Amino acid sequence: MKKRAGEFLSLMYARKLVFACFVVILLIVLIAIFAPFLTRHGPYDIDLKNRLAGCTADHLLGTDNQGRDLLTRMFYGTRSALLIAAASIVVGGAIGVFLGMVAGYFGNWADYLIMRFTETLLAVPGIVLSMAVMLVLGQSTWNLVFAIAISTIPTYIRVMRSQVMSVKTADYIASCRIQGGTDWHIMARHVLPNAISPIIVTATMNIGNSILSEATLSFLGLGIPVPQAAWGSMVSEGFAILRSNPRLSIVPGCAILIVVLAFNIFGDGIRDILDPRIKNNI
Amino acid sequence: MSENKPVLEVRDLCTEFNLRNRNVYAVNGVSFQVSAGEIVGIVGESGCGKSVTCMSVMRLLASPPGNIKGGCAMFRDVDTLKEEADSQTMRNLRGGKIAMIFQEPMTSLNPVLTVGEQISESIRLHLKMNKQEAKKRVIELFKQVRIPDAEQRYDAYPHQFSGGMCQRIMIAMALACDPELIIADEATTALDVTIQAQILGLLYEIAKERKVAIIIITHNLGIIARYADRIYVLYAGRVCEAGTAGQIFKNPGHAYTVGLLGAVPRLDDDRERALVPIEGTPPSLESVPEKCPFYPRCRQRVAACEEPGLPQLYEIEPGHLTACKNNSLNRDVNEGKSLERVRSKAEVLMSVEDVSMRFPICRGILRRKVGEVKAVEHVSLELRKGMTLGLVGESGCGKTTLAKTLLRLYKPTGGRIVFQGKDITNYTSSQMRSLRQDIQFIFQDPFGSLDPRQAIGDIVGESLRIHHLVKTEKEYEERVHELMDIVSIPWAFARRYPHELSGGQRQRVGIARALACSPKIILCDEPVSALDVSVQAQVLNLLERLQRELGLSYIFIAHDLSVIRHISDEIAVMYLGHIVEQGSCIEVYNHPAHPYTRSLLSAIPIPDPETERARKRLLLHGDIPSVTEQISGCCFHTRCPMARPECAENTPKPVWVNEERTHQVSCLLARP
Numbered sequence: 015m016k017k018r019a020g021e022f023l024s025l026m027y028a029r030k031l032v033f034a035c036f037v038v039i040l041l042i043v044l045i046a047i048f049a050p051f052l053t054r055h056g057p058y059d060i061d062l063k064n065r066l067a068g069c070t071a072d073h074l075l076g077t078d079n080q081g082r083d084l085l086t087r088m089f090y091g092t093r094s095a096l097l098i099a100a101a102s103i104v105v106g107g108a109i110g111v112f113l114g115m116v117a118g119y120f121g122n123w124a125d126y127l128i129m130r131f132t133e134t135l136l137a138v139p140g141i142v143l144s145m146a147v148m149l150v151l152g153q154s155t156w157n158l159v160f161a162i163a164i165s166t167i168p169t170y171i172r173v174m175r176s177q178v179m180s181v182k183t184a185d186y187i188a189s190c191r192i193q194g195g196t197d198w199h200i201m202a203r204h205v206l207p208n209a210i211s212p213i214i215v216t217a218t219m220n221i222g223n224s225i226l227s228e229a230t231l232s233f234l235g236l237g238i239p240v241p242q243a244a245w246g247s248m249v250s251e252g253f254a255i256l257r258s259n260p261r262l263s264i265v266p267g268c269a270i271l272i273v274v275l276a277f278n279i280f281g282d283g284i285r286d287i288l289d290p291r292i293k294n295n296i
Numbered sequence: 297m298s299e300n301k302p303v304l305e306v307r308d309l310c311t312e313f314n315l316r317n318r319n320v321y322a323v324n325g326v327s328f329q330v331s332a333g334e335i336v337g338i339v340g341e342s343g344c345g346k347s348v349t350c351m352s353v354m355r356l357l358a359s360p361p362g363n364i365k366g367g368c369a370m371f372r373d374v375d376t377l378k379e380e381a382d383s384q385t386m387r388n389l390r391g392g393k394i395a396m397i398f399q400e401p402m403t404s405l406n407p408v409l410t411v412g413e414q415i416s417e418s419i420r421l422h423l424k425m426n427k428q429e430a431k432k433r434v435i436e437l438f439k440q441v442r443i444p445d446a447e448q449r450y451d452a453y454p455h456q457f458s459g460g461m462c463q464r465i466m467i468a469m470a471l472a473c474d475p476e477l478i479i480a481d482e483a484t485t486a487l488d489v490t491i492q493a494q495i496l497g498l499l500y501e502i503a504k505e506r507k508v509a510i511i512i513i514t515h516n517l518g519i520i521a522r523y524a525d526r527i528y529v530l531y532a533g534r535v536c537e538a539g540t541a542g543q544i545f546k547n548p549g550h551a552y553t554v555g556l557l558g559a560v561p562r563l564d565d566d567r568e569r570a571l572v573p574i575e576g577t578p579p580s581l582e583s584v585p586e587k588c589p590f591y592p593r594c595r596q597r598v599a600a601c602e603e604p605g606l607p608q609l610y611e612i613e614p615g616h617l618t619a620c621k622n623n624s625l626n627r628d629v630n631e632g633k634s635l636e637r638v639r640s641k642a643e644v645l646m647s648v649e650d651v652s653m654r655f656p657i658c659r660g661i662l663r664r665k666v667g668e669v670k671a672v673e674h675v676s677l678e679l680r681k682g683m684t685l686g687l688v689g690e691s692g693c694g695k696t697t698l699a700k701t702l703l704r705l706y707k708p709t710g711g712r713i714v715f716q717g718k719d720i721t722n723y724t725s726s727q728m729r730s731l732r733q734d735i736q737f738i739f740q741d742p743f744g745s746l747d748p749r750q751a752i753g754d755i756v757g758e759s760l761r762i763h764h765l766v767k768t769e770k771e772y773e774e775r776v777h778e779l780m781d782i783v784s785i786p787w788a789f790a791r792r793y794p795h796e797l798s799g800g801q802r803q804r805v806g807i808a809r810a811l812a813c814s815p816k817i818i819l820c821d822e823p824v825s826a827l828d829v830s831v832q833a834q835v836l837n838l839l840e841r842l843q844r845e846l847g848l849s850y851i852f853i854a855h856d857l858s859v860i861r862h863i864s865d866e867i868a869v870m871y872l873g874h875i876v877e878q879g880s881c882i883e884v885y886n887h888p889a890h891p892y893t894r895s896l897l898s899a900i901p902i903p904d905p906e907t908e909r910a911r912k913r914l915l916l917h918g919d920i921p922s923v924t925e926q927i928s929g930c931c932f933h934t935r936c937p938m939a940r941p942e943c944a945e946n947t948p949k950p951v952w953v954n955e956e957r958t959h960q961v962s963c964l965l966a967r968p
Binding site (some may be wrong): 191 | 313732737741744758762809
């Protein structure tokens with residue numbers, strides 16, 4: 015295992031861009047974890063005397079229209095972006111993998127029902143679906159997780175279903191059935207471990223999209239409840255005074271850009287590294 | 297012929313593969329030559345460097361990782377190893393003067409081009425002909441390789457041909473530019489025995505009539521014995537013996553050759569002969585061996601073998617070279633051992649009565665049934681306790697479907713399956729689950745049948761947990777340990793994963809898994825056909841030992857009649873879903889009554905050129921009909937060399953051939 019991890023890192027190092035993205039992601043995760051230690055201000059510390067202050071030694075990126083330190087809010091925004099994205103990936107992945115596995119393994123009417131459900135979800139653009147869910151369920155962190163998750167479910171269902179359909183024809187599945195294994199035993203012990211790797215790649219590539227979705231919803235005021243720091247809502251707050259103080263929107267906007275790009279390139283890289291056909295050609 | 301200048305002469309070829317973290321020395325100084333009109337056989341197990349040798353000579357080796365280190369390969373006056381792989385000279389040679397036929401005929405042809413276009417393409421390229429001339433030539437070639445309706449077939453696509461026909465097309469393509477050398481790399485391995493006999497016969501004629509040099513690369517000793525003039529035996533990237541077919545089979549000069557001959561069951565064997573496997577596995581070739589590469593597995597090593605230095609070839613009789621340092625080899629392949637077989641009429645364990653399995657073919661939106669695949673038709677069999685029932689037939693004859701029906705993975709569409717007095721035909725899947733302990737299965741493919749994500753120990757012990765056969769963790773470990781012992785897999789392997797094991801070891805893990813819950817019947821679906829001959833014998837011996845010790849009954853499915861003959865007590869010959877002949881093994885082999893059985897038997901080559909040349913052949917023509925076709929009367933009449941008009945009208949009923957009622961045949965021409 016240790017050897018494989020080392021091999022993985024060396025493969026990644028061979029691709030400079032992927033490795034750079036990996037470093038960026040690592041940095042962002044560290045910022046999210048150690049946010050309180052990186053700044054002297056709190057994310058909700060309102061200082062009305064110092065509204066819209068420029069860059070000073072005390073406020074490296076200045077303050078917003080309520081006098082809150084922009085850099086501090088950026089750091090705390092990292093937390094919500096990563097947490098929401100990770101939680102929605104886990105929730106969406108779990109539901110999608112389960113449904114996809116059932117559809118692929120049993121086929122027939124189970125497949126029919128699940129695939130029609132998937133197509134229904136796909137028929138509505140993801141962000142519209144998330145907005146609708148948020149409007150119906152109301153604003154809360156968990157509802158947000160669910161709203162973002164639901165738009166990613168179809169991808170997982172489809173990836174998992176096609177994987178399961180190819181895995182289930184393997185001899186070792188027939189062998190387990192001959193041993194007397196039940197369907198659920200076969201699915202848990204044999205199908206899932208053999209079908210999961212593309213799901214992991216899909217999930218990595220989805221993190222970027224989920225962060226973007228979260229930012230979009232927050233920008234529209236449907237995301238994280240207001241006083242909490244979120245990049246999307248910060249862009250939106252600065253939007254009204256974009257002409258006089260472009261900094262307030264541009265800084266969180268750039269953060270979104272960098273993080274989403276980093277995750278997408280990293281996800282692509284992981285897919286290539288894990289693909290044995292490409293592996294030997296680096 | 298040897299006084300002619302050879303067409304191809306290879307000297308001291310060395311090829312290695314530079315992989316990311318290791319080097320593999322695939323070929324280490326191979327020399328051979330082939331003259332016009334001569335068929336040279338290169339024989340060896342997988343990984344011994346047969347294909348790499350030819351790919352290096354053709355400069356078709358992917359580089360990197362392949363790397364030709366040294367040697368020369370003189371084709372006429374060109375040293376192909378000195379040329380650039382992609383040079384004009386090489387491109388003119390390949391497809392022009394040297395042609396190659398690969399193992400997989402279906403994937404060697406481009407599926408989106410018609411076969412005619414594909415061949416005429418290379419003709420126009422090499423012989424500078426125009427379209428009309430090329431087409432004429434292609435049709436001429438098709439006729440030469442005996443493709444029926446050559447004119448009409450010109451515009452057909454590869455998927456419209458069977459495997460055997462595709463291989464004929466490949467041969468036509470190889471012949472297209474009048475090559476001087478044809479390399480056939482396992483060209484008939486994927487084909488059925490009767491088709492294999494046709495294709496090899498065709499190659500033989502081509503070599504002799506057109507004076508083309510042919511190199512046949514194969515692992516099958518029988519093929520070599522029948523068709524090759526001279527033979528090179530390869531082991532671990534080196535030639536260990538070279539000579540004429542007669543010399544090598546009659547008077548093998550290398551311990552490895554002797555071992556190979558002892559490891560394969562032969563059609564003309566004494567049935568009681570115990571196979572002598574070559575223990576161990578071929579070396580990994582991660583370094584150039586320092587002494588004889590066969591040394592660790594050799595049963596006949598002598599003091600001289602200990603000396604460092606690769607053994608060199610030396611002549612033991614004119615034209616017969618060997619690299620074995622033991623010059624007093626024991627050539628008796630039997631080693632005096634013979635099997636004890638218990639032969640008594642035991643109770644019937646499983647009986648199959650008139651079982652049919654048909655699959656509907658559905659088309660259109662409404663999934664209307666438009667036809668049926670008759671995979672198994674009216675099959676009746678009996679399996680007795682402690683006996684082996686051999687099921688033999690060509691691919692697509694329904695052997696595996698029958699096995700899966702017996703396991704009740706399919707529900708038969710007709711007939712009855714009785715196991716231990718209970719009719720299990722209509723058992724539900726949960727009723728079957730408790731029976732699963734008693735009927736187990738060994739798969740053909742040792743790579744696909746083990747879950748790559750499970751450790752060996754878990755694979756072996758899985759069914760113990762499923763059926764709650766063990767109560768404590770300690771009991772479980774003991775049982776897994778015991779099972780691994782039985783199949784001689786070291787206990788340390790329990791934590792390893794399938795990809796770390798060799799093919800033979802995996803197959804033994806598969807056997808251990810099947811044994812886990814002490815079954816009464818094991819269905820073996822081609823358990824040795826994916827293995828190398830030396831390993832094949834290990835697995836066959838293991839199966840026989842287990843039968844003796846545990847009183848198991850086997851249903852043994854194979855297409856290899858020599859293996860079936862060796863292991864079975866009773867055999868059933870299947871053709872297109874029907875059992876055409878069945879009876880005790882000795883009866884069926886000694887007095888085959890059905891023309892299909894006879895032609896199958898005559899299509900199997902025996903690894904002994906003298907016996908081989910003296911045998912009478914019953915060659916079948918044409919291909920196996922598709923199972924969706926409706927064939928009236930006897931299912932075999934379309935290919936039967938003895939068919940009479942009534943065969944197309946009346947369906948034959950099984951009749952007893954002998955008075956003891958141990959041999960049954962379904963043929964209108966058979967006289968009881």
